[in-house]
Amino acid sequence: MxxxxxxxxxxxxxxxxxxxxxxxxxxxxxxxxxxxxxxxxxxxxxxxxxxxxxxxxxxxxxxxxxxxxxxxxxxxxxxxVETALAVRSRDPEVMVKTEADLREVLRSADAIYVPDTKASTAGQHVAKVLNQLGIAYEVASRLKIFPNGATAMRELANSTATRPIGCTQATEIIATDGIALSAALPPGCELVxxxxxxxxxxxxxxxxxxxxxxxxxxxxxxxxxxxxxxxx
CATH class of the missing domain: 3.40.190.10 (Periplasmic binding protein-like II)
Incomplete structure (x- = not known):
C-alpha cells in the first residue's frame, strides 16, 4: 500500500x-x-x-x-499537550498542587522515567524543572532516560522499582498500557x-x-x- x-x-x-x-x-x-x-x-x-x-x-x-x-x-x-506525571496503573496516584509537592514526589521516587533531556520537548522541560527545584544533582542517579516519551512510559509500565514515576507529555502517557496519568505539573513548573x-x-x-x-x-x-x- x-x-x-x-x-x-x-x-x-x-x-x-x-x-x-x-x-x-x-x-x-x-x-x-x-x-x-x-x-x-x-x-x-x-x-x-x-x-x-x-x-x-x-x-x-x-x-x-x-x-x-x-x-x-x-x-x-x-x-x-500538557507535560504531566505518570504512575504504574497498580500504584497510587500522586497529589501535586505546588512546587513543594512536586519536589517531594520526585525526591521520594526511586526511579524517574523521562524522555531524552536534550532532544525532546518534555525531557528538556524535566531537566529545567529539576534545576528549578534544586534537586537535579540529588536525583540524577535515579533518572531513567530513553530516546522518547513513548519508550520511557513503556519502561515505566514494566519497572520493578518500588516507587517509580514518569514525566512526559500527556498523550504519550494516555497511549501506554499499564500506566496512568496521575497529575499535571503545578503552577510555575507546567508546560503546555x-x-x-x-x-x-x-x-x-x-x-x-x-x-x-x-x-x-x-x-x-x-x-x-x-x-x-x-x-x-
Whole structure:
C-alpha cells in the first residue's frame, strides 16, 4: 500500500494511529514514518529523510518553514499537550498542587522515567524543572532516560522499582498500557506545548498529506483529539 510518510513528535502518535482507517477511506493511502523526540525528527528532515508531513512543535515548524523545508501555507495547529506525571496503573496516584509537592514526589521516587533531556520537548522541560527545584544533582542517579516519551512510559509500565514515576507529555502517557496519568505539573513548573502539522516542501504525496492534516485538525475529530490527550 502507498503511504503518507511522516516524521512526528511522539506526542501525536496516538492521534495519528486513530486516523489510519479514516485516511485510507478518504485517499486509499496508509501511514508510515517515525515518531520520536521532536529535535531528532526535525534533524532527520534536514538531513534528507523522505517525508510528506511533519508533526512537531509550533516553534520547530516555523523554523522548518523558514528553512524552506515545509510549505508555509500548509502549517496548521493540531492542539496543545500538557507535560504531566505518570504512575504504574497498580500504584497510587500522586497529589501535586505546588512546587513543594512536586519536589517531594520526585525526591521520594526511586526511579524517574523521562524522555531524552536534550532532544525532546518534555525531557528538556524535566531537566529545567529539576534545576528549578534544586534537586537535579540529588536525583540524577535515579533518572531513567530513553530516546522518547513513548519508550520511557513503556519502561515505566514494566519497572520493578518500588516507587517509580514518569514525566512526559500527556498523550504519550494516555497511549501506554499499564500506566496512568496521575497529575499535571503545578503552577510555575507546567508546560503546555502546541503541536503543529505541515506538508514538506519535498513531499512525494502532498495532496494526501494535506488530507491527513485535515483529519488531524478537523472539528469532527475534536473528541478523538481530546480522548488521546490534546486540547485546543
Amino acid at each position: 502507498t503511504t503518507v510518510k511522516i516524521l512526528s513528535g511522539g506526542a501525536a502518535q496516538g492521534l495519528v494511529r486513530g486516523l489510519t482507517d479514516a485516511l485510507k477511506a478518504r485517499t486509499g493511502f496508509g501511514i508510515s514514518g517515525e515518531f520520536g523526540a521532536v529535535g531528532l525528527m526535525a534533524d532527520k528532515l534536514r538531513a534528507g529523510t523522505p517525508a510528506d508531513l511533519v508533526i512537531l512543535t509550533q516553534a520547530l515548524l516555523a523554523e522548518l518553514a523558514e528553512e524552506k523545508l515545509v510549505v508555509p501555507s500548509s502549517i496548521t495547529d493540531v492542539g496543545r 506545548t502546541m503541536y503543529t502539522a505541515g506538508v514538506t516542501a519535498r513531499a512525494a504525496h502532498p495532496k494526501e498529506a494535506a488530507a491527513l492534516v485535515s483529519l488531524l485538525t478537523g472539528a469532527d475529530r475534536k473528541e478523538l483529539r481530546q480522548r488521546v490527550g490534546f486540547a485546543r
